[in-house]
Amino acid sequence: MPLDLDAYCQRVGYTGEHTPTLATLRALQQCHLLHIAFENLSPLLGKPVPLDLASLERKLVQQGRGGYCFENNLLFMAVLTELGFTVRGITARVYWNQPEDAQPPRSHMLLLVTIDDEDYLSDVGFGGMTPTAPLKLHNPAAQSTPLEHFRVLPENNHYRIEVQLGSSWRLLYRFDLMTQWPIDFDMANWYVACHPASKFVNNLIAVRTDVDRRHTLLNGLYTIRYPDGRSDKQDITDPQTMVRLLVDTFHINLEGLDQDLQATLTKRALL
DSSP: OOOOHHHHHHHHTOOSOOSOSHHHHHHHHHHHHHHSOEEOHHHHTTOOOOOSHHHHIIIIIISOOOBOHHHHHHHHHHHHHHTTOEEEEEEEEEOTTSOTTOOOOEEEEEEEEEETTEEEEEOSOOSTTOOSSOEETTOOSOEEOSSOEEEEEEETTEEEEEEEETTEEEEEEEEOOOOOOHHHHHHHHHHHHHOTTOHHHHSOEEEEEOSSOEEEEETTEEEEEOTTSOEEEEEOOOHHHHHHHHHHTSOOOOTTTHHHHHHHHHHTTOO
């Protein structure tokens, strides 16, 4: 089934050119992050997370849901391909809030986009610190986005992406440029969605980027993060309040899920 590009553009509020340029990529990436949340409700509720294009369109476009990295970035890759971009998926090891000597799995997906012989990294699915603009791969200097500054640094046989928060640089993830096939994403997706130790199975997580801030949710802790490193935090202790927050602030359509979600939050004592 071909991608319904018009439906996607309407979902994310994109009205610009349909040409494979850097300006198009920048605008689409920001629109996607503004309108489609990062969320893990399906694995939290024990529901499958299929990665075929029809399922991704149905969930993220037609049903008004969000998803995590494999869902968001595979859909975004299909959009870019439809528009004529040269793009492929690569995988990364996540180090956000982990020590640099940790040995995490390749549990994150991002995109390598080539425009006029220049390689860019595009990511609409990292969650709390997703870059809000494409990043030049071969540019170690600080790169500005509508929110934070990021930098891409070569390191031995791989690269690292860091974000600037206040005066500090924090490591997000490490990656290389090895070609990944659909089966590689399927295997990593199974781990993220099904493994008993996966944080996506055991926690409620939601993120949505706004024009001047990020809304993040980890179980009962709701945080608004600002580009200068400041944050406002609020504890959510009531399941109904949580449902309203997910709908009103994170723009997630919970039709048919709200009762199961409230029961799961209560049963697992996640609030």
